[in-house]
């Protein structure tokens with residue numbers, strides 16, 4: 001998929017498709033048998049023999065104005081249910097169906113069918129409000145899905161999802177609305193993830209422009225802007241710019257929340273990862289530890305809350321095993337990625353040089369709590385064991401055999417860790433045992 005087709009698609013396809021659907025009221029899909037045959041033979045690249053009846057050919061496909069929702073070339077088919085999404089081929093319909101379409105088909109059907117007019121003003125306004133609400137749902141769903149695809153590093157999937165978002169975003173937002181900024185930033189990230197830097201910078205500049213137009217931009221939005229800018233700087237290997245961007249992210253996130261907030265923690269992580277790329281491990285790990293400390297606090301609270309619930313449930317229902325984390329899933333994905341990244345980075349360097357054993361135990365403990373919170377008790381136990389390993393290696397360092405007279409003896413990781421780890425192990429093991437019992441019965 002070339003950048004130019006995607007560009008023209010996001011800007012041109014939507015209005016044309018909508019205009020057509022409104023003016024023809026779906027009747028163009030019910031072409032005569034002859035027309036249907038024509039439509040099959042229209043595009044040479046389409047293999048008629050493999051076409052399934054579920055694909056609805058457009059009656060008048062010669063109008064190249066209708067473009068495929070997946071690739072942006074001329075479309076010959078539409079979704080038989082909503083008749084509001086268009087495809088060049090069976091393959092692209094399938095791809096859309098796998099990615100997003102089933103989640104939005106109903107909304108698209110509603111949007112298309114809602115052509116009723118009323119002479120009563122209040123009734124008209126009600127219809128309009130309903131329609132706007134559906135657009136909003138559409139934008140929300142596609143935004144979340146595209147964001148998820150970026151988290152899983154699938155920019156090609158994100159393109160298709162974000163195009164649904166853009167198709168309807170401008171129906172609910174004016175070009176200078178604050179609500180449009182997160183969308184512009186996400187589009188920028190999608191392009192950046194696909195290594196299309198000019199387009200990424202273009203959307204970033206659009207977001208910047210909207211921010212500049214506002215008299216008082218909320219610091220949370222600015223934090224998001226600088227975070228996106230930093231991501232693009234890193235991809236372009238402008239590390240000095242990235243350091244500036246992520247510092248701004250931390251500044252505005254602190255202003256929007258506080259220094260101990262999760263949003264601020266993400267800034268510390270981002271900044272640390274730039275220093276790590278520059279080979280400045282000492283600074284990188286001190287920033288990573290800020291991140292870990294905040295995560296430890298956040299996740300421990302979550303863990304205690306879950307345990308409390310589980311204890312209550314044990315009295316009521318014996319085998320309820322569901323996790324009760326209230327944290328949004330996309331946040332959990334980011335936390336998992338970041339914690340593991342830090343753990344792996346630390347494992348790669350010589351711990352006695354840069355990182356104190358205490359900090360490694362802290363990382364292992366945080367990872368263990370994280371996996372407990374998401375219900376992966378095996379991994380939770382694995383990191384409890386890893387933490388114990390560090391504790392025992394620490395006492396080994398402390399023992400007189402290895403410590404020379406000149407070196408300062410390390411502070412023992414204290415019994416606080418041991419108590420915490422015991423608690424984690426007890427609860428994780430209880431879950432695993434219960435799983436074994438259930439499998440046996």
Ligand SMILES: [Zn+2]
Nearest residue numbers: 068071088092
């Ligand atoms: Zn296509």
Ligand SMILES: [Zn+2]
Nearest residue numbers: 079081082105
């Ligand atoms: Zn549909």
